[in-house]
Amino acid sequence: MNEIAIPPESITEDEQPKTLAEAAYRQLRRDIIEGVHRPGDKLRVEHLKDQYEVGAGTLREALQLLATDALVVAQGQRGFRVAPISLDDFEDITRTRVLLETSALQQSIELGDDAWEASVVASFHLLSRAEDKLGDGGKCSREEWEQRNRAFHEVLIAACPSRWIRHFQNILYHQSERYRRLSLFRQPIPRDVHAEHQAIVDAALARNTAEATRILTEHIMRTLEAVRRLPEDLISR
Amino acid sequence: MNEIAIPPESITEDEQPKTLAEAAYRQLRRDIIEGVHRPGDKLRVEHLKDQYEVGAGTLREALQLLATDALVVAQGQRGFRVAPISLDDFEDITRTRVLLETSALQQSIELGDDAWEASVVASFHLLSRAEDKLGDGGKCSREEWEQRNRAFHEVLIAACPSRWIRHFQNILYHQSERYRRLSLFRQPIPRDVHAEHQAIVDAALARNTAEATRILTEHIMRTLEAVRRLPEDLISR
DNA sequence: TCAATACCTTTTCTCGAGATTTTTGTCTAT
DNA sequence: ATAGACAAAAATCTCGAGAAAAGGTATTGA
Numbered sequence: 001m002n003e004i005a006i007p008p009e010s011i012t013e014d015e016q017p018k019t020l021a022e023a024a025y026r027q028l029r030r031d032i033i034e035g036v037h038r039p040g041d042k043l044r045v046e047h048l049k050d051q052y053e054v055g056a057g058t059l060r061e062a063l064q065l066l067a068t069d070a071l072v073v074a075q076g077q078r079g080f081r082v083a084p085i086s087l088d089d090f091e092d093i094t095r096t097r098v099l100l101e102t103s104a105l106q107q108s109i110e111l112g113d114d115a116w117e118a119s120v121v122a123s124f125h126l127l128s129r130a131e132d133k134l135g136d137g138g139k140c141s142r143e144e145w146e147q148r149n150r151a152f153h154e155v156l157i158a159a160c161p162s163r164w165i166r167h168f169q170n171i172l173y174h175q176s177e178r179y180r181r182l183s184l185f186r187q188p189i190p191r192d193v194h195a196e197h198q199a200i201v202d203a204a205l206a207r208n209t210a211e212a213t214r215i216l217t218e219h220i221m222r223t224l225e226a227v228r229r230l231p232e233d234l235i236s237r
Numbered sequence: 238m239n240e241i242a243i244p245p246e247s248i249t250e251d252e253q254p255k256t257l258a259e260a261a262y263r264q265l266r267r268d269i270i271e272g273v274h275r276p277g278d279k280l281r282v283e284h285l286k287d288q289y290e291v292g293a294g295t296l297r298e299a300l301q302l303l304a305t306d307a308l309v310v311a312q313g314q315r316g317f318r319v320a321p322i323s324l325d326d327f328e329d330i331t332r333t334r335v336l337l338e339t340s341a342l343q344q345s346i347e348l349g350d351d352a353w354e355a356s357v358v359a360s361f362h363l364l365s366r367a368e369d370k371l372g373d374g375g376k377c378s379r380e381e382w383e384q385r386n387r388a389f390h391e392v393l394i395a396a397c398p399s400r401w402i403r404h405f406q407n408i409l410y411h412q413s414e415r416y417r418r419l420s421l422f423r424q425p426i427p428r429d430v431h432a433e434h435q436a437i438v439d440a441a442l443a444r445n446t447a448e449a450t451r452i453l454t455e456h457i458m459r460t461l462e463a464v465r466r467l468p469e470d471l472i473s474r
Numbered sequence: 475t476c477a478a479t480a481c482c483t484t485t486t487c488t489c490g491a492g493a494t495t496t497t498t499g500t501c502t503a504t
Numbered sequence: 505a506t507a508g509a510c511a512a513a514a515a516t517c518t519c520g521a522g523a524a525a526a527g528g529t530a531t532t533g534a
Contacts, residue, residue, distance in 0.1 A: 018313035
């Protein structure tokens with residue numbers, strides 16, 4: 001009677017926005033992650049609706065969507081705020097990400113087929129190219145590097161069959177992106193990220209699960225260390 | 238300048254709704270979990286706004302909030318639907334829940350103090366009482382048992398310091414509740430849940446992490462088996 | 475000087491109507 | 505009989521204005 005079941009997939013970013021509310025959601029999310037709206041800031045609908053050129057109700061929907069990703073918090077009858085950040089929160093995010101992402105990688109290595117291997121190699125190549133151009137002097141934007149870094153990590157666990165793990169991992173990645181921006185602004189390419197990525201790819205293709213998850217864990221945890229070394233006034237509040 | 242940081246906590250249920258949209262959200266969530274709105278059903282705003290006695294825009298917000306919990310899916314410009322269910326999905330939910338909940342329990346056992354032990358014993362007692370009254374013949378509603386079962390599992394991992402794990406676990410619990418209703422309708426108390434809970438409490442208080450997580454895993458996985466044995470027409474579509 | 479109350483401004487929340495898009499039903503042509 | 509297209513109908517999405525609540529300020533009394 002009814003048509004085909006809808007994939008229980010959440011909002012993904014590869015598709016283009018189909019509604020004004022979702023377009024505003026994208027822009028707002030980008031602005032929050034990039035720090036245009038700072039953590040703890042109040043998000044007044046009356047001001048923002050002009051800035052993003054949508055109605056009040058529409059902007060409100062966008063804010064609700066952002067609450068899904070825990071990038072903004074809704075407070076009863078007192079409006080919306082950009083979610084605050086703290087070292088404790090980032091440590092929590094990182095550890096939870098390790099838990100989920102290693103589990104996902106483990107399954108991905110176990111189940112991934114030739115096509116998966118190919119996409120891993122391909123996305124790693126794209127990321128490497130972006131790093132070359134980035135060091136080469138502004139031939140590639142940091143935006144693009146972020147995009148490809150994200151794609152690489154996504155492809156790594158793409159063969160994991162668990163939609164839920166991938167969904168949660170996605171949320172956490174967005175969260176950690178906010179913190180990573182803080183550290184990357186200071187140290188252009190702080191550590192040898194490239195070598196770490198390379199090692200993960202090698203271990204993954206060799207189906208060496210233990211080695212791959214070990215390196216991935218260190219890789220993620222190193223970002224935590226980098227943020228820990230930041231001046232306190234950047235992440236306080 | 239600005240006041241105290243807001244706890245980055247999501248919507249919890251212990252507080253009472255402060256807005257019409259949230260009230261509608263609660264009612265809708267309850268109705269979806271209880272099966273009033275069946276999986277895959279279309280949720281037409283025009284019909285539901287009368288039923289829940291709110292405006293169209295307000296009900297829309299409630300639906301957005303439900304999309305957060307993945308209980309409804311929003312489809313571009315084609316409205317909202319109750320999230321479909323499937324065996325594969327439930328298997329995914331269950332395995333992910335095991336991953337998160339065992340990790341949380343492990344930390345909880347490691348870090349929990351006397352007050353935590355006390356709350357574990359207390360919530361287990363409340364749950365046991367509910368089971369007595371339930372078997373005694375309708376002196377306690379299944380609603381109440383569900384409530385206390387939920388509280389018990391929540392308290393078990395309450396000493397885990399990771400807000401994110403608890404947050405995700407919360408979402409997954411809601412999801413699995415939908416499936417569990419299906420199986421509990423048939424077999425009133427299908428297996429010896431009480432003994433399993435007892436064993437978890439014993440192991441937790443003895444700080445026997447390995448044993449506690451092992452039993453918890455079996456406990457959660459058994460629900461998957463119960464749903465697997467259901468007639469297919471209940472969970473198909 | 476300090477505290478408490480009342481008032482006023484600002485912001486949020488809610489509602490109903492109009493514009494767009496999707497869906498359904500029918501008709502025609504191959 | 506099937507496929508395609510056009511038109512009518514339904515539903516969704518969007519917007520602006522009004523009601524309710526929160527926050528800030530000034531006034532009053534001790």
